[in-house]
Amino acid sequence: MTQLLEIKDLLKSFAQPGGGNLAVLDIPQFQIAEGEQVALIGQSGGGKTTLLHLIAGLLVPDIGSIRIGGVEITRLSEQGRDRFRAETIGYVFQTFNLLPAFTALENVRLGMTFGSGKHKHERAADLLAHVGLKDRLNYRPKQLSVGQQQRVAIARALAGRPKLLLADEPTANVDPNSAESVLDLIRGTCREEKVSLLTVTHDMQIASSFDRLETLDEINQVTHANASAS
Amino acid sequence: MSLIHIAWRNFCHRALSSFLTTFSLALGVGLVVLVLSVYGVISEAFTRNASVGYNLVVGPKGSPLQLTLNSVFYLSQPIENLPYTEYMEFLPQAERATMVSRFGGDPELAKRDGRYAPFVAGGFAIPLALGDYFGEFRVVGTTPAFFKELKHGPNVDEDFTFRSGRALQDFSTENGYFEAVVGARVAKQMNVTLGEKFYPTHGDPTGHGHELGFTIVGILDPTGTPNDRAAFVNLEGFYLMDGHAKPVETDAESDNDSEDVLDEAIDAEEASDAEEANEGQPESDPNTNTEASANNGVRLIQSDITPEQANNLTDEKQSDEYRLLSIPEREVTSVLIRNGNIMFAPGMQNAINEGIRSQAVAPIGEINKLMNLIVGPLLTALLAITVITCAVAAVGILVSIYNSMNDRRKDIAVMRALGARRTTVTAIIVFESFQVALIGTILGWILAHAAIVMYSGQIEDQTGVQVGFFTTSNYEILVLPLVLALALIAALLPAWSAYRTDVGSNLSA
Ligand SMILES: Nc1ncnc2c1ncn2[C@@H]1O[C@H](COP(=O)(O)OP(=O)(O)O)[C@@H](O)[C@H]1O
Ligand SMILES: [Mg+2]
Numbered sequence: 001m002t003q004l005l006e007i008k009d010l011l012k013s014f015a016q017p018g019g020g021n022l023a024v025l026d027i028p029q030f031q032i033a034e035g036e037q038v039a040l041i042g043q044s045g046g047g048k049t050t051l052l053h054l055i056a057g058l059l060v061p062d063i064g065s066i067r068i069g070g071v072e073i074t075r076l077s078e079q080g081r082d083r084f085r086a087e088t089i090g091y092v093f094q095t096f097n098l099l100p101a102f103t104a105l106e107n108v109r110l111g112m113t114f115g116s117g118k119h120k121h122e123r124a125a126d127l128l129a130h131v132g133l134k135d136r137l138n139y140r141p142k143q144l145s146v147g148q149q150q151r152v153a154i155a156r157a158l159a160g161r162p163k164l165l166l167a168d169e170p171t172a173n174v175d176p177n178s179a180e181s182v183l184d185l186i187r188g189t190c191r192e193e194k195v196s197l198l199t200v201t202h203d204m205q206i207a208s209s210f211d212r213l214e215t216l217d218e219i220n221q222v223t224h225a226n227a228s229a230s
Numbered sequence: 231m232s233l234i235h236i237a238w239r240n241f242c243h244r245a246l247s248s249f250l251t252t253f254s255l256a257l258g259v260g261l262v263v264l265v266l267s268v269y270g271v272i273s274e275a276f277t278r279n280a281s282v283g284y285n286l287v288v289g290p291k292g293s294p295l296q297l298t299l300n301s302v303f304y305l306s307q308p309i310e311n312l313p314y315t316e317y318m319e320f321l322p323q324a325e326r327a328t329m330v331s332r333f334g335g336d337p338e339l340a341k342r343d344g345r346y347a348p349f350v351a352g353g354f355a356i357p358l359a360l361g362d363y364f365g366e367f368r369v370v371g372t373t374p375a376f377f378k379e380l381k382h383g384p385n386v387d388e389d390f391t392f393r394s395g396r397a398l399q400d401f402s403t404e405n406g407y408f409e410a411v412v413g414a415r416v417a418k419q420m421n422v423t424l425g426e427k428f429y430p431t432h433g434d435p436t437g438h439g440h441e442l443g444f445t446i447v448g449i450l451d452p453t454g455t456p457n458d459r460a461a462f463v464n465l466e467g468f469y470l471m472d473g474h475a476k477p478v479e480t481d482a483e484s485d486n487d488s489e490d491v492l493d494e495a496i497d498a499e500e501a502s503d504a505e506e507a508n509e510g511q512p513e514s515d516p517n518t519n520t521e522a523s524a525n526n527g528v529r530l531i532q533s534d535i536t537p538e539q540a541n542n543l544t545d546e547k548q549s550d551e552y553r554l555l556s557i558p559e560r561e562v563t564s565v566l567i568r569n570g571n572i573m574f575a576p577g578m579q580n581a582i583n584e585g586i587r588s589q590a591v592a593p594i595g596e597i598n599k600l601m602n603l604i605v606g607p608l609l610t611a612l613l614a615i616t617v618i619t620c621a622v623a624a625v626g627i628l629v630s631i632y633n634s635m636n637d638r639r640k641d642i643a644v645m646r647a648l649g650a651r652r653t654t655v656t657a658i659i660v661f662e663s664f665q666v667a668l669i670g671t672i673l674g675w676i677l678a679h680a681a682i683v684m685y686s687g688q689i690e691d692q693t694g695v696q697v698g699f700f701t702t703s704n705y706e707i708l709v710l711p712l713v714l715a716l717a718l719i720a721a722l723l724p725a726w727s728a729y730r731t732d733v734g735s736n737l738s739a
Contacts, residue, residue: 049738058647058733079651086649093737097644101243106231113231114649160649 003067004164004196005032005055010064012050024050026221027064030214032164037187037197039207042216048200051216052166055198056089057081069163086115090157090195092167092186096149098141104128104152105137111159119159127155131185147178154186158193165190167199171206179206233654237661240641244634251623251630252670255713258623259674260681261616262709267682269609270703271695275454276601277594283381284356285575288316288582288590289564297589298596301358301564303456304368308361313476314560316588319344320355320567335557349578352570354379357562359468362430364461367416369430371468374400377411379568382453390457393417395424395448398464402447407467407552410444413460414452422446428461432473442471454695470552475559617712624716627666631659631724642728643736652729659725660718667717671710 012025024047032038042048053059055066057073058081066073068088073081090111098107108124128137131151133144141149150170157165167186171179183199183206190197199210207213217223241248289297290310299306318326318339327340344350356379359371377390377397390397398409412422422428427443444463452458468474567590569575575592582590642655679699682689686697 050734053734053737056647058737082646082649082651085647089649091647093644093647095738097640097647097737099239099641099644101239101641106239109231110236110645111648113236114645114651114654156648 001033001036003031004034004036004069005030005198006065006067007031007055008065010054010066011062012047012054012059013062023222025054025061027051027219028221030219032196032198034163035191035194035196036212037190037210038199038212038214039210040198040200040214040216041202041204041207042200042220044202046216047220047222048216049168052091052168052198052200055164056091056166057085082114083116086160087117088163090160090162090165092150092153092157092165092170094169094172096141096146096153096173098149098152098156100141103138103140104133104144107141107152108155108159111156112161115160117160119161124155124159127159128152130189131155145178147174147182150174150178150182151185154182154189158189158195161193162195164196164198167197169201170199171201171203179203183209233658234661234665237658237665240634240638240658240662241665244630247630247634248666251626252666252673254626255620255623255666255670256673256677258616258620259671259709259713260677261619261674262613263675263678263706264681265609265612265616266703266705266709267678267697267701269613269705270701271689271697272605272609273601274695276597276605283379283386284354284566284568285572285592285594286567286569286579286590287564287593288312288320288567288588291587291589294589294591295596295600297564297591298593298600300360301566302593302597304360304370304460305456309563311359311476311561311563312565312588314357314557314562315339317355317357317562317565318557320346320350320565322347322351329557333554333557333560339557346578346581349569349574350567353568354566356380356566357465358564358566359465359474359561360563361474362432362468362471364412364416364428364430365420367413367420367459367461369468370460370462371465372462373465374398376462376566380566382455382457388453390453391451392448393451395446397448398462399447400464400466405445405447407464407470407554408442408444409447409464409467411448411450411462412446413450413458413462415458416461417446417449422449424449430461430463430471442467452690454690466554469555469560475555476561478556478558620713620716623670624713624720627663627717628720628723630666631663631721632727635724635727638728639731639736642731643733646731646733647737655731656725656729659728660721663717663721663724664714667713668710671713675706675709 007027007030010025010027010030011023013021013023016022040048040051050059054061055068057076061074064074068084071084071088073084076084098104099110102110105124105128108127112119112123125134125137128134131154133148133151133155136144136148141152144152150173154170157167165186170186171182174182186199187197189195199207201207287297287301289301290312292309296306296309300309318329321329321344323341323343326342326344329335330337330340354375356372356375360368362369362371374397380390382388382390392411393414395411398411401407402409410428412420416422420428424446426446428446429443444461444467450457567578569578579590579592582588645655645658646652679701682697682701683699690696
């Protein structure tokens, strides 16, 4: 199995407001294979979001290597990472983060606006139809339920045909009834589009349905990140 | 989706704030465009007025501006006059001879070319006699050549055309020497029609009336020149009006010896003194200055004809009742000159100005001076104020966009997470500012031009300049780049804020 994501000897710390550094992540090794679906669980404040930001190239590690599809993204310039992210990474947020000024369709099209890849115009509408929002194309986020908003966000994350979808607690803000269907949708769509998936959650029940379940505590050597300031 | 589309969506999302910002900018731009249009109209009116087909105005020594204001604009206080012989200096021998034999005067005048005739050859010299009023409008005594020779319009190639009637004639069987042509505005304001008679008043608009009436034989089309505001009368008829003849003393024949500059100067003094004396003299008491009244006024032999008899007189006989003024009795206020060859103009102008009695003035120069001296700075000040208004509106853009930045940090972070570069989100902010600038400018332009169109009738009446919705002054082209530049400056701060937006901390917020 070829690895899509390979992380080696990754260190990330933050400068603290009071001075000194807070080590958040120390990951000797972590991989995701192509097409694989991984659930990552961990306590709040453990550094899950930080890890996703690092993989997406929104943050840079102190040291260490992050390879995605053979590209060492820590060596890319900021612009290079932006471009790489636009073309390779899909991101689903806990709070959906739809842009309120845009319709559902436009929000999805934003997902394929910033990359250089040419995507068919109809793809946005097709994706929305796929997530069950065929008749909500021109609704504003405000006019959609939270579950529907997260579906739009999923369609947006996949619009640019990424290789890796990062989902940061995608069901945390969705009511329990839709949570399962939202997750099913993410997993099903990723399978169809042959996209690898890394889902962060602190919901054991959701995590346990994944083939591969990782605990941040196990891959991260910084323990009690909240408590231990070094 | 294009960045402009994204910027437009953001603009629409904050519709009220966007609209108010845009509208305040539109008002600022509208003011600027309005001032520029007024500037355009005024300068066009000025240049139109200056391009009347002659290149020099010759009049008595004094203020060149006042001569121009009098002769070109028919404005300002009346000025001194020149002896008719000064006018004759621009004419060739043949014409001078005709004048001497027709009007009477020193035979010596008929024997030579006018001193400046060679310079004028191929062009024209048209005499003007000013001093009377028809209502508030100046009465201009002139010759039929005025309407034949002078042109107007942007290229100075348009002849005078008549809304009705024709040009005045030197003498006609029906009206004798008393024909008049009125400008478009005079006709409108004084509400006169063809065939009507009017009676010029002397000295100033409220002065006493002359007894002789001029019959209006033509009404000019609007020309956009001061000629719209003038009532033209035949110079010969003008001379025949009471008080328009220059008193001639027996030794005043020395007037014709124009080589003698000292005499000329003295003559000018005397002439003006006499004129002043005449002007101070009430019409009802013509006998105070017997010497003046001997040669003065209308030579209408009416004492022994009854009105019935007068009506039965034939036209020819009527004309016989007037004796045209002799050359020494005649005066002109100024002479409009076009040199046949423009290269002769500077030389002739110098020669005239070196003399003691006359001055030659290029009206375009005087008009430009007037424009640069008074109108220009005034409009520039006005323009500066309106540009400041625009700058204030630009600050409005800044405040509006900057205030929205707090709400938008998350949007920016999301776009970054979707792969947008720092420069991309920065560009979106700048586009938004440009959008406000563009819409504001177009809206302001439309507002200003709509206002101009609403007042186009009055503008044309007052200045003769025709303005339509799409009449633009050259400077208006500069408004959009200027506003865009202001918008760019206004966008700098919010754009910088967008550029620096931290993705991580704003995504989870
Ligand atoms: N930009 C930052 N500056 C300083 N500290 C940060 C920053 N981002 C995250 N942290 C800290 O890193 C730790 C991990 O945060 P995060 O990755 O958001 O945890 P999780 O997503 O697992 O809840 C927290 O203690 C948080 O305070
Ligand atoms: Mg988190």
